[in-house]
Amino acid sequence: MRLRYLSGLGALIAAALLTGCDSQPETAKLTNNKVDAAAKAKADRAAKVKRAAAVKANELGQIPVLMFHRIVPKPQTTDDRSPQQFRADLERLVKEGYVPVSAAELVTGKIDIPAGKHPVVLTFDDSSPSQLTLNAMGVPQKDTAVAILKEVAAAHPGWKPKATFYVTRDMFGKTVREEQAQALLWLKDNGFELGNHTRDHFNLRGRSQKEVEEQIGSIGKEIEALSYVKPVTIALPYGNQPSKKNWALRGKAYKHAGAFLAGYTPAPAPFSKAFDPAGIPRIKVMEKKGDCAQFCSEAWLDWLKKNPDMRYTSDGDPRTVAYPKFKAPSLRKAFATWSLPY
Numbered sequence: 001m002r003l004r005y006l007s008g009l010g011a012l013i014a015a016a017l018l019t020g021c022d023s024q025p026e027t028a029k030l031t032n033n034k035v036d037a038a039a040k041a042k043a044d045r046a047a048k049v050k051r052a053a054a055v056k057a058n059e060l061g062q063i064p065v066l067m068f069h070r071i072v073p074k075p076q077t078t079d080d081r082s083p084q085q086f087r088a089d090l091e092r093l094v095k096e097g098y099v100p101v102s103a104a105e106l107v108t109g110k111i112d113i114p115a116g117k118h119p120v121v122l123t124f125d126d127s128s129p130s131q132l133t134l135n136a137m138g139v140p141q142k143d144t145a146v147a148i149l150k151e152v153a154a155a156h157p158g159w160k161p162k163a164t165f166y167v168t169r170d171m172f173g174k175t176v177r178e179e180q181a182q183a184l185l186w187l188k189d190n191g192f193e194l195g196n197h198t199r200d201h202f203n204l205r206g207r208s209q210k211e212v213e214e215q216i217g218s219i220g221k222e223i224e225a226l227s228y229v230k231p232v233t234i235a236l237p238y239g240n241q242p243s244k245k246n247w248a249l250r251g252k253a254y255k256h257a258g259a260f261l262a263g264y265t266p267a268p269a270p271f272s273k274a275f276d277p278a279g280i281p282r283i284k285v286m287e288k289k290g291d292c293a294q295f296c297s298e299a300w301l302d303w304l305k306k307n308p309d310m311r312y313t314s315d316g317d318p319r320t321v322a323y324p325k326f327k328a329p330s331l332r333k334a335f336a337t338w339s340l341p342y
């Protein structure tokens, strides 16, 4: 026992001596590694700041959320666009450096677009056949919204055909359940977002909480049953919020990260204190005339072009929120960890 104890002790001493001999270089190495890591992190951050400044990143700037309805050859209301007009709408966005993100990506702050580009959200209300009609092989019919989105994207590599479709029980004109499922699954499989637009397109203003939850919850469940997608966002019919605006976000059967209105300005960035997930403004797509002289898409896109300091510009890194230091007071606290002021 004693011998063993001694030899054990001897081993301990030997180990201590060995450690003693080696300890300094080991510690020095660790310290060096730490210093290296800290220096590398600092250099990385400096490089990120430089890149953000070079493209004048402004991730606290405003984002146009465009509101489309029908795409029809002969527009009947100012909500309709012809295929030709819709192509031109998209071409303008491409030309002016806009890249589509989905409504869900906007509200959750997952804006992953190249440096120097501006996000735009393309939304389609009322789930009409003019937006999506497929042939028996699942190919979109010519001049539908999805066909045009795909054409424009194919002509501009790097520009993804991303959009959000706000669904009611109209289900793109399909009444047979399997065909409804085909339509919703096609959208999902092609990278489009499915959103909630209430079952019967009800004006939610002034309705009871029970009615609001039933209108939103029932279509939400239906969308999920058909496509295995739980909508992340809702567009409020006529842009009208319920008596308590949070009823649109939270109900027994649903949880939305954002509720969209129907007018009349660009939306604040999700990282900005001005952002209200329960009431995100959208812009009707229309030329500068009549009611649209100031508050529709042509007017706002002109304004954002003339006022680039007001517009959201990406630094190309979805993990940071980059902005000129001057704008720091507008940053929402929740995003402080990702902030990259320059």
Ligand SMILES: [Zn+2]
Binding pocket: 125, 126, 197, 201, 237, 238
């Ligand atoms: Zn609608």
